[in-house]
Amino acid sequence: MHQLFVYNSLSRTREEFQPIHEGKIGMYVCGPTVYSDVHLGNCRTFTSFDVIYRFLKYMGYKVRYVRNITDVGHLVGDADTGAEDKISRKARLDQLEPMEVVQRYANGFQEMMNIFNLLPPDIEPRATGHIIEQIEMIQSLLDRGYAYEKNGSVYFDTPKYISRDHEYGILSGRVVEELMQESRDDLKGQAEKNHSSDFALWIKAEPTHLMRWPSPWSVGFPGWHLECSAMSTKYLGTHFDIHGGGTDLKFPHHENEIAQNVGACGEAPANYWLHTNMLLLNGRKMSKSEDNSVTPQQLFTGDSKHFSKGFSPMVVRFFMLQAHYRSTLDLTDEALIAAEKGYKRLMEVLKTLETLQAENTGDLSDLDQEIVSLMDGVIDDMADDFNTPKALAKLFELTSKINALGGRQLDPKDLHKDTLMRLQTFFPSFIGEVLGLKDDSSDQDQQLVGGLMELIIELRKNAREHKDWGTADKIRDTLTALSIQLKDGKDGTSWAKS
Numbered sequence: 001m002h003q004l005f006v007y008n009s010l011s012r013t014r015e016e017f018q019p020i021h022e023g024k025i026g027m028y029v030c031g032p033t034v035y036s037d038v039h040l041g042n043c044r045t046f047t048s049f050d051v052i053y054r055f056l057k058y059m060g061y062k063v064r065y066v067r068n069i070t071d072v073g074h075l076v077g078d079a080d081t082g083a084e085d086k087i088s089r090k091a092r093l094d095q096l097e098p099m100e101v102v103q104r105y106a107n108g109f110q111e112m113m114n115i116f117n118l119l120p121p122d123i124e125p126r127a128t129g130h131i132i133e134q135i136e137m138i139q140s141l142l143d144r145g146y147a148y149e150k151n152g153s154v155y156f157d158t159p160k161y162i163s164r165d166h167e168y169g170i171l172s173g174r175v176v177e178e179l180m181q182e183s184r185d186d187l188k189g190q191a192e193k194n195h196s197s198d199f200a201l202w203i204k205a206e207p208t209h210l211m212r213w214p215s216p217w218s219v220g221f222p223g224w225h226l227e228c229s230a231m232s233t234k235y236l237g238t239h240f241d242i243h244g245g246g247t248d249l250k251f252p253h254h255e256n257e258i259a260q261n262v263g264a265c266g267e268a269p270a271n272y273w274l275h276t277n278m279l280l281l282n283g284r285k286m287s288k289s290e291d292n293s294v295t296p297q298q299l300f301t302g303d304s305k306h307f308s309k310g311f312s313p314m315v316v317r318f319f320m321l322q323a324h325y326r327s328t329l330d331l332t333d334e335a336l337i338a339a340e341k342g343y344k345r346l347m348e349v350l351k352t353l354e355t356l357q358a359e360n361t362g363d364l365s366d367l368d369q370e371i372v373s374l375m376d377g378v379i380d381d382m383a384d385d386f387n388t389p390k391a392l393a394k395l396f397e398l399t400s401k402i403n404a405l406g407g408r409q410l411d412p413k414d415l416h417k418d419t420l421m422r423l424q425t426f427f428p429s430f431i432g433e434v435l436g437l438k439d440d441s442s443d444q445d446q447q448l449v450g451g452l453m454e455l456i457i458e459l460r461k462n463a464r465e466h467k468d469w470g471t472a473d474k475i476r477d478t479l480t481a482l483s484i485q486l487k488d489g490k491d492g493t494s495w496a497k498s
């Protein structure tokens, strides 16, 4: 088995991966806050963890992958107190039940994850389904002296945590003295907290606040950081292998998760912290407010000033894999056009590979050795902190060899039967199972047929309006011969295959 190495944000070094329980891995990834449509940045982060999950399974680990849905407690502007809950706000603005908001955007999120061919996590817990666990954790923090109550709200006591020799800032590198200085400068607006570096565990609800639960302290709702501590502990235990999320979550979200777990459970939650980098659009941060953003749908249809055409979800997925998960990824028209070519080449070569035949059963040739070492290299690259761009580069070297064998520039007589058998198993399974790429040409064909049918129906309508019955009948008869039935209704004409 190849040894796995991961870059651990906690130690800021590449480390040899050792699971806590042999052959098993527990992995927690912070999921989306479901108050608006999923954006491409989220898609990038979750696609990165999907490939990590897939590769760990490919290596033979039994993985329990937990990815939550945040449906309460995440305040506007990622504020800690004094701001409205993102879901509660959306519900108020749209005059919906908060759970209607949650359901709508959770459904949309899941649909998009499917479109990008992500495997569902093993457990997808929601914060509102774990209020009791969160109350219990707060109680434990109070009992152990790591938290204090003020006017019905409960806060984590960071100076107390530090005074007990715990390192607040261990993950993010935030300097405690600076945080303490900030707390002196900044106390006015945060009257309830003793220090501005303290953070809310339980927030007393204002009378207008829509989401509220009874607790020993007040009718209120839990803080955002707490849900992940409570749910990861519930499903993976107090000590598990991998915790992940986007790099923007390192501080304060993940830093606070560590403090909460250390305070309530006596140990840091995860051995390895993995952080994915941000998605850019034309070299700048993707941001709606700066008019520098694109939705997944706009990218698929090409309906955006930033793109000359649409790109299929699998092309976008392939494009994402061309960058390492710890590098920023810049979405540009040229890069996607290039990715489309690469993706198509990979899908084509799968067909060529199926047609290859090998006769050699004797000694291994240089060609055999090259192919075997490229296949091993692909796995080595993935085992080296999930280096998808390097693995893809080797897959393209293999692609050149396969194409040369198919086109006879390389002699298939030099290929050993065993090498070909291994290649014919490895290559498609790696692309499908680990990279999660599938041939979407049939989806594209369907789109094309849909577009053509719209055109044909329009032409028939025009013909009928001009009393050109000959053309109209010819269209209908030809379609009938192709087993396509037109149905004229009051909302226009629809079609179906009979």
Ligand code: AMP
Binding pocket: 030, 031, 032, 033, 034, 040, 041, 042, 043, 044, 045, 070, 245, 246, 247, 248, 249, 277, 278, 279, 280, 286
């Ligand atoms: P949110 O729904 O904002 O809580 O974010 C869900 C996940 O998406 C988190 O892990 C974020 O770090 C990640 N994320 C948010 N914006 C981006 C971005 N522009 N690029 C990559 N990941 C992002």
Ligand code: ZN
Binding pocket: 029, 030, 031, 228, 253
């Ligand atoms: Zn989280």
